[in-house]
Amino acid sequence: MNEPFKEYQGLLTERSTVAAVIFTLALMWSVGQVTFVGAFFVGAVAVAFLLQLEIKRRMERLENRRSAIREKRKSKTGTSVLLGASALDRLPSPLLLVDADKKIAFANESARELLGTDIDGNEVFLYLRQSNFVTALDNILEGRFGDFGVIRYTTSKERSFDVTVAPVLAGKKMNDGVRAIVYFYEVTSLLRTERMRADFVANASHELRTPLTSVLGFIETLRGPAVGDLDAHKRFLGIMQTEAERMVRLIDDLLSLSRIEMTRYMAPNAVTDINKLVGSVINSVKGIAAERGVEFTYEHEENVQDVVADSDQITQVFLNLLTNAAKYSDPNTKVHVKAEVGRTGKHALLSITDEGPGIAQEHLARLTERFYRVDTARSRKMGGTGLGLAIVKHILLRHNSGLDIKSQLGKGTVFSFKLPIPQKKDENS
Template identity: 40%
Template sequence: MPDSRLPDARQILAAIPSPAILVGAADEVIGANGAALALFPRLRLGEPLWAGVRAPGILAATTAARGGGARAVEHIERVPVERHYAVQATAVPDAEGQVLLLFRDRTSELAAERMRTDFVANASHELRTPLASLIGFIETLQGAARNDANAREKFLGVMGDQARRMARLIDDLLSLSRIEMSRHLPPSTPVAIDGVVREAVDGLRMVAMDRGARLEASIAGGPWTVAGDRDELYRVIENLAENALKYGREGGRAEILVRPSAQPLGEGRAVEIVVRDDGVGIAPQHLPRLTERFYRADVRESRQKGGTGLGLALVKHIVGRHRGRLDIASELGKGSTFTVTLPLLP
């Protein structure tokens, strides 16, 4: 006699969070949970599986599973957005001809794999370029320019620049790796943001002088104290302010504003660090991707200015670790604004 405490098939299907379909011996649908009905809107109980699931691979796996064991197949849904599923078709024991279809969403997993592959390829490319340049200059100095003092001096200067570029890239890669490893551990040390801003402005005086530009800080009220890692927050402000100087107008003005946020972050008050430049601005299509690793709106200009392509990725990850938010706005011909919002300590 069956145990009345055991749930029936419908209850079991309903408890499964991912799409699940129970198929009968005649390929009719005898059960489906809400996730499956959302994925396949044409699916109807009592009707053939093929009427609701227009995927030959899934239908073939269902038939094959009746021969024993389980069958796996990949399925891609392209509407309304592309999603990738691993589908497992398993014969139900002691239920003649019935097959259970389970769908596992692999979209995020595959996207992460693509990101890792792209990251390795991009990092290799970014290192290969200055390395190839170094090798070329070394071979030239060993050959035709061996006894040319002027050429040697010029080439050594370029080689030094390329070596420093590689060092910056490696430093950024190591920093990004370290921050990602600790992203689930929010820092807890009290840090006065106004002090970090003043220190960053002082540290960038020479960069501003080289550009003939002005870097100004305006701090409203304060002190503004957040829970943070001081070195990481310094890096955020330094990176954004240095970019504002590099990509702003020559002889122009970059500014950092520290002010209370008009919108709370979470349940408490927040502070905004706003960094503005007066440069050419960034085209709208580039804005959503600016914080991707190695993404550049202008590859040539970024490299000429010593960029590694990782600066804004570092900023995004540091701000995320501090449970903050990064917003980017830009208008062509008028400049760009980067706003970091951080929760204040009570």
């Protein structure tokens, strides 16, 4: 039986009882059993009692409604808190909520991955010990708000974050309590890019300064002690020409790399005959290879011919890779160039395999970095600028491909990449 029906039934019973009492008094007064005053007094008491019960019941009903409203508001608040916590938990950036006792009241999933899965309820200073962070958090929790700037936090795994600390009022007034929110913004990639740019400027300056210093030294010698020495003139001018040519190659490679980066997100759409392209590059590099007795072989599957590529840029890729193979592979060996169809039939797989000394594993991941060399002295002696593989990498990135390098010491190195094969359109479509 529901509550409204019970309440109505109780009210009906009480009213019936009072009505019965009044009827009985009226009957007794009519037969002379009680006086009029006595009957009126008893009836008034019964009516007052009934009125008091009615007022009490209405007050209880009003209080029940207020309780229901409070419960409803509490339920809504709880739901909104849960929804807010769920949304914060999905944030890709770490976030902490610190209570007045300096303990972590809430940590989203990213924060738990960064600081530990069991950080909830622990004191925040167990994880963030920097003095400027401690000062900022103390000031906020004590109600002294201000601009605390950005705090740099670096993990043991070389991940860097800019940490921001901000106040969160627990209520509408200051005396309701203050909490602090700690937000982590990862800047690892930005710092790495900044470091790479600084290294690039330093390396480029060094690569240009070295030959310039040599040229200036030779000029000074020719104008001074060797002013009348024809043999010294001939020898020094030859070295100066070599150094000048190396500077020209370096500047050309820098300009080429800059142009390639400008077209990084412009995917090529021209169709190129890869067999003709590879044959042309092999013919142009044969002279360099012949000096060391290196021979080129080219093997391709019958159904490999056209690819979607920028012919000039892919020509540069093969020129750089085959020139490196001719210079750095062992003398009197072969360099094998191969083209085959990939497993899906949508790409042509191209590989260049030499029979050189191989490259140690610790160098492979850095070979495509600008100015990185396995053997700096040998590379410079061969006329290398340290940008060849970096240019190859950026060209292939534009072609939505990557340069895969596999090597074993004493067994040679394999450079491979893929290029898309143009797909025939369905005639019925």
